[in-house]
Amino acid sequence: MKAIILAAGRGERMRPLTDHCPKPLLEVRGKPLIEWHLEALARAGVCEIVVNTAWLEQQLVDALGDGSRFGVTIHYSMEGRDHGGALETAGGIAKALPWLADADQDAFWVVSGDIFMPGFDFDSEAVQRFVQSDLLAHLWLVPNPPFHQRGDFGLDAQGFGLADSPGPDGRRWTYANIALCRTGLVAGVVPGSKAALGPLLFQQMRHRRISAEVYLGEWENVGTPAQLAALNAGG
Secondary structure (H helix, E strand, O other): OEEEEEOOOOOHHHOOHHHOOOHHHOEEOOEEHHHHHHHHHHHOOOOEEEEEEOOOHHHHHHHHOOOHHHOOEEEEEEHHHHHOOOOHHHHHHHHHHHHHOOOOOOEEEEEEOOEEOOOOOOOHHHHHHHHOOOOOEEEEEEOOOHHHOOOOEEEOOOOEEEOOOOOOOOOOEEEEEEEEEEHHHHOOOOOOOOOOOHHHHHHHHOOOOEEEEEOOOOOEEOOOHHHHHHHHHOO
8 A cells, every 4th residue: 555645735824834834844742744644654554655745845855855764665746846836636646646556446545734633543454445346535524624514525324425415314524635545536637737636526426436434533624823723732
């Protein structure tokens, strides 16, 4: 298994903190956000990790190095250097595919570098279930936070994501920005082009190619300086 940590964004809502520091390098409870993911992936046996970069990207390279101190190998997909800016989520994954997969059916983890999810386990059993399926992605969902009360997706009784309706329980959930994926999810994205992931997820949910499960552990999409301060104060 390999993984990509999405770390290219500008972090507009986190300004002024992100004017001079990439958002994934902001510290939560004593270490940068991205290091929580690197350590958790290493514990799960994920040895090769792609970090995509754009905003202040050299700072990420300088801070993380080759990954050896975390027990992993880091490859940098430098969108700022190569394309003049971030390629969005699906575009970032498509550009990084040569590092992530050798064949169309290969699976890999996708996680955003600016979420805080300290108890999440990159579970090998979840990987095996996904690999043995014909799904294009398996998502983790969380209860809707105050800033996103409508949520993103419903979840049906069989565990498939619902693009256009809530689940049978009447609920919609928020995408936690962590998933298992296959290359086919971004097969239509030209490497080097900008593309969002959301429309691809909605499209494939309508074909029942996306499953999901709910995660009830600690989770925070660290979006503003106030959220970051509260998270650190509560730690």
